Amino acid sequence: MTTPEAFIVSAVRTPFGKYLGGLSTIRPDDLLGFTLRTLMERTPQIDAAQIDDVIMGDTNGAGEDNRNVARMGALLAGFPNTVPGVTLNRLCGSGAEAIIQGARAVKSGDADFIISGGVESMSRAPWIVQREGKQEPTNPVYHQSTVGWRMINPLMQESWIQNLGRCSEIVAENLGISRTEQDEWALRSHHLANEAWNKALHDGWVVPFGTVIRDESIRPDSTLEILSNLASAFSSNGAGTAGNSSPLNDGCVSALITNATLMDEFGLEPIGKIIASQVTATDPAQFSLAPVSAIHKLLRKIDRNVADIALWEINEAFASMVLTVLHEIPQIDRNRVNVNGGAIAIGHPVGASASRIIVECARELKRRGGGIGIAAACIGVGLGVAVAIEVSA
Numbered sequence: 001m002t003t004p005e006a007f008i009v010s011a012v013r014t015p016f017g018k019y020l021g022g023l024s025t026i027r028p029d030d031l032l033g034f035t036l037r038t039l040m041e042r043t044p045q046i047d048a049a050q051i052d053d054v055i056m057g058d059t060n061g062a063g064e065d066n067r068n069v070a071r072m073g074a075l076l077a078g079f080p081n082t083v084p085g086v087t088l089n090r091l092c093g094s095g096a097e098a099i100i101q102g103a104r105a106v107k108s109g110d111a112d113f114i115i116s117g118g119v120e121s122m123s124r125a126p127w128i129v130q131r132e133g134k135q136e137p138t139n140p141v142y143h144q145s146t147v148g149w150r151m152i153n154p155l156m157q158e159s160w161i162q163n164l165g166r167c168s169e170i171v172a173e174n175l176g177i178s179r180t181e182q183d184e185w186a187l188r189s190h191h192l193a194n195e196a197w198n199k200a201l202h203d204g205w206v207v208p209f210g211t212v213i214r215d216e217s218i219r220p221d222s223t224l225e226i227l228s229n230l231a232s233a234f235s236s237n238g239a240g241t242a243g244n245s246s247p248l249n250d251g252c253v254s255a256l257i258t259n260a261t262l263m264d265e266f267g268l269e270p271i272g273k274i275i276a277s278q279v280t281a282t283d284p285a286q287f288s289l290a291p292v293s294a295i296h297k298l299l300r301k302i303d304r305n306v307a308d309i310a311l312w313e314i315n316e317a318f319a320s321m322v323l324t325v326l327h328e329i330p331q332i333d334r335n336r337v338n339v340n341g342g343a344i345a346i347g348h349p350v351g352a353s354a355s356r357i358i359v360e361c362a363r364e365l366k367r368r369g370g371g372i373g374i375a376a377a378c379i380g381v382g383l384g385v386a387v388a389i390e391v392s393a
Helices: 028-042 069-076 094-108 164-175 179-198 224-228 260-265 284-301 319-328 350-367
Strands: 006-013 053-057 085-088 113-121 127-129 142-144 249-258 272-281 311-314 371-379 383-391
Touching: 006 028, 006 094, 006 260, 006 350, 028 069, 028 113, 028 249, 053 069, 053 094, 053 350, 069 085, 085 094, 094 113, 094 249, 094 272, 094 350, 094 383, 113 350, 164 284, 164 319, 179 224, 179 319, 249 350, 272 284, 272 350, 284 319, 284 371, 284 383, 311 319, 311 350, 350 371, 350 383
Parallel strands: 053 085, 053 113, 311 371
Antiparallel strands: 006 249, 006 272, 113 249, 127 142, 272 383, 371 383
8 A cells, every 4th residue: 555645735825914014903813714714715626624634833822822723713714613723833843843744644644634834923922921829910020922932940041041043143153154144144035035026926825915915024125234234133242133033923824735646636736745854953052053953864864965955945033043054064055045035034923934934945846847845944942843845847
């Protein structure tokens, strides 16, 4: 008996809205409901009742995400109440983890159709009050939940809970990666992202939401001079700035995954095949190095070399992080990396970003005539993830 393979056969995403921007009035469960409805409208030959599970990445969960946004979004999308939903959290790798778990379910034969992806509304992340007893606190201490750590366990080592921007900055400093290199990478991201939109490369993939029709954080008029004049963001005189780091964003991604038999039976066209994945871990303070081990281990798993990879998507949490990966794997051709811009420009709604880079890697491979691509991301607390995608010529 042939082992099933897992294919992404349809995918949609919202534009990524900037912090307190055009999507900031939209609840995360409504963002998800919108993409789920749109996805099913794109595949009318599939009845929503045939979806075996909705698996979504979401890194907050403490607000309107309402603990299990995957199930809530499916209900809001009008799916039958017999369709399950599960929400998972691997921080910035959550969207990738959702696709990984969906692909595994299809490959194992446990599922025929899975919808995977991620959602995040960083604009609507709630303030959190630490609880100390049954009564409402009289002098509450508020913790923001938009980004970073909260209510940290005092037993954690101090180096493990530093600001992620500073952690990435330190690693880059130790590797000799300059501020200029980081600003140049950020500028490249904005220019390539704007060019991709101008070429209509996102048609059929990014679906306008109300008046928001394109990613809001792209700055096509940015210059190296503007970026070089920005103040340090994570230390008194460090290279990391708001300009060479990813912004805060709102957005959602949904992708339909199935096997080859059902793909043919229902007349679905593959976007890409999920061939393998890898998660690795390292010292939390060196999280920006974690994608390196994930990539190496994944390459060994699929019996390929760096030169065999036609395209790379490396999630741009920070320019320092992407450049760290490229420094440690110098065989990667930088002209094959984030060819349509990255998260510095497109945005980084943390629960959704890693699913975006997987789909965009597959779509670009298809435009280029096929091949194998790798989508990789750093993840807080010292984690890294890499996913290999194949598109037939």
